[in-house]
Amino acid sequence: MNFICKKAELSEAITNVSRAVPQKSTIQALEGIKVKVAPGCVELTAYNLEMGIRTTIKADTTDSGEFVVNTRLFSEFTKKMAGEEIAFTIDETNAVHISSEATECAFSAMPADEYPDLPVVDSKRSFSVPQNVLRSMINMTGYAVAQNENKPIFTGELFDIEGENFTMVAIDGFRLAIRNETIDNGEKFNFVVPKKALQEVSTLIRDDCADNCLISVNDRHIIFEINNFFIISRLLEGAFHNYKMSIPNSYKTEIFVNKKDFAACLERCSLIIDEKNKCPIRCEIGGGVMKINCKTSIGKVNDAISADISGETVTIGFNNRLMLEALKAAEGDKVRIRLNGAMKVIELLPPMGESYIFLVMPIQLKN
Numbered sequence: 001m002n003f004i005c006k007k008a009e010l011s012e013a014i015t016n017v018s019r020a021v022p023q024k025s026t027i028q029a030l031e032g033i034k035v036k037v038a039p040g041c042v043e044l045t046a047y048n049l050e051m052g053i054r055t056t057i058k059a060d061t062t063d064s065g066e067f068v069v070n071t072r073l074f075s076e077f078t079k080k081m082a083g084e085e086i087a088f089t090i091d092e093t094n095a096v097h098i099s100s101e102a103t104e105c106a107f108s109a110m111p112a113d114e115y116p117d118l119p120v121v122d123s124k125r126s127f128s129v130p131q132n133v134l135r136s137m138i139n140m141t142g143y144a145v146a147q148n149e150n151k152p153i154f155t156g157e158l159f160d161i162e163g164e165n166f167t168m169v170a171i172d173g174f175r176l177a178i179r180n181e182t183i184d185n186g187e188k189f190n191f192v193v194p195k196k197a198l199q200e201v202s203t204l205i206r207d208d209c210a211d212n213c214l215i216s217v218n219d220r221h222i223i224f225e226i227n228n229f230f231i232i233s234r235l236l237e238g239a240f241h242n243y244k245m246s247i248p249n250s251y252k253t254e255i256f257v258n259k260k261d262f263a264a265c266l267e268r269c270s271l272i273i274d275e276k277n278k279c280p281i282r283c284e285i286g287g288g289v290m291k292i293n294c295k296t297s298i299g300k301v302n303d304a305i306s307a308d309i310s311g312e313t314v315t316i317g318f319n320n321r322l323m324l325e326a327l328k329a330a331e332g333d334k335v336r337i338r339l340n341g342a343m344k345v346i347e348l349l350p351p352m353g354e355s356y357i358f359l360v361m362p363i364q365l366k367n
Contacts, residue, residue: 001090003037003061007081007100013044013055014075016229019200020046020053021071029068029115036066036112045118046071051197051233052118066112067094073107081105118232121216121223127161127185128212131226135205136331137168137179138198140356143325144170144177145195153238156192160243161185169243170195175322176246176359177329191217192240197224197233204229246359248347251338253311255285256351259327259335265292265303266324272298273320280363281320285339286313294320316342317365326358 017033025031025048036043042059046052067090078086083100090096094109129137138157146154151173158169166183169176204226205213214225217235224231269281269292277296284291285307292303316339326348327335338347342365348358 001037001061001063001065002088003042003059003063004085004087005042005057005059007078007084007086009057010042010086011075011078013057014071014078016204017044017046017053017055018071018075019203020048020051020231022048025049027114027116029110029112031071032068032110033071033074034066034068034112034115035109037061038064045115047116047118049116050194051200051231053200054118054230054232055228065090066115067096068110068112068115069096070107070109077105077107119221119234121218121221121232124218125187125189126214126216127166127183127187128214129166129181129183131205131209131211131213133181134213135202137181138202140329140331141168141170141177141179142195142198142202143329144172144175144358146172153192153236153240156194156236157198158190158192158240158243160190162188169240171241171243174319174361175326176241176243176357177326178243178247178357178359180355180357189217190240191222192236192238193222194233194236197222197231201226201231204231246345247357248338248340248345251311251340251347253285253309253314253339255290255337255339256308256334257290257305257337258307259330259333261305262290262335263324263327265301265305266320266327268303269294269301269320270324272296272301274298280317280365281323282315282317282365284313284315285309311339312341314339314342315365316346317363318346318360319363322360326360330356330358 034045039062041056043056045054077098081100082103086100088098096107096109098105154171160167164182166181168179201224216223222233277298279294279296282293288309290305290307294301334351336349336351346360
């Protein structure tokens with residue numbers, strides 16, 4: 001079996017596909033990449049039984065067959081070969097011979113008999129989202145996904161589709177992130193996608209790419225089609241949080257503040273907060289000023305930020321890291337903050353509209 005392909009194309013394909021290769025698996029074949037040769041193309045697949053990535057590149061070949069290669073050797077030999085094209089020959093003993101210009105290398109492969117097939121996902125439910133929009137939605141909400149497995153359903157993000165409204169939601173018990181967009185769809189359904197799969201989807205989207213991502217889903221799996229890459233993932237099972245019930249329907253105080261100024265202030269507070277020296281941020285809001293105070297055994301910070309404030313004055317406490325991560329996820333130069341008193345959830349929104357809604361739980365202050 002022989003094939004010739006472009007080194008740059010193959011190297012990029014290996015790099016992206018290999019993200020789904022497990023470090024250890026009870027099925028040895030899964031620790032490598034499956035290579036399937038067909039007339040005119042080569043298909044690469046990686047699968048860890050939770051998520052799989054597959055892509056196809058052009059190749060000069062009339063042969064057919066498949067084998068499994070060691071991920072590291074396949075990647076490093078491809079990157080380090082001379083020339084722009086690489087020729088592969090796989091003999092009857094599953095030895096892979098690589099040549100490019102004057103360079104020749106070889107390493108052993110495995111038969112593909114034990115490599116599991118990727119799940120088949122029917123397209124009875126599918127919709128398209130511009131890739132740059134999908135990446136924005138993932139990147140703006142991912143910070144709020146739960147890091148522990150206490151509630152496995154919260155280690156993923158809810159995709160809530162209702163007609164033309166597409167909402168992505170993440171929650172970890174202390175904060176909630178919601179991102180809203182409009183799509184061309186007439187159905188109503190929802191499902192939860194693991195964060196790991198969404199991270200790989202975001203990585204595969206090129207900067208500012210407005211091409212569509214086709215998303216197909218059934219009761220157990222989802223497929224994202226991006227730039228000739230197919231990312232397939234299992235869905236998480238269970239009931240997700242009713243996020244709509246958490247969104248406040250009124251407010252007593254509204255603040256428009258420069259996002260960078262607020263974040264810079266919180267970063268200064270971060271210098272005196274650590275695991276041994278925890279302290280909530282004290283924020284006094286009123287009279288066109290947000291006064292920020294923080295004191296630990298390491299030191300103290302007193303700061304003030306100008307803001308456009310309307311409604312009741314309020315003093316509220318919050319976790320420095322949770323608020324800072326929400327601010328960094330927000331797009332634009334300014335953020336709108338809505339409050340309903342000292343012990344009600346803090347709501348962050350864009351200056352206009354509700355393309356995103358970030359909620360942060362407050363902390364009760366001692367005095």
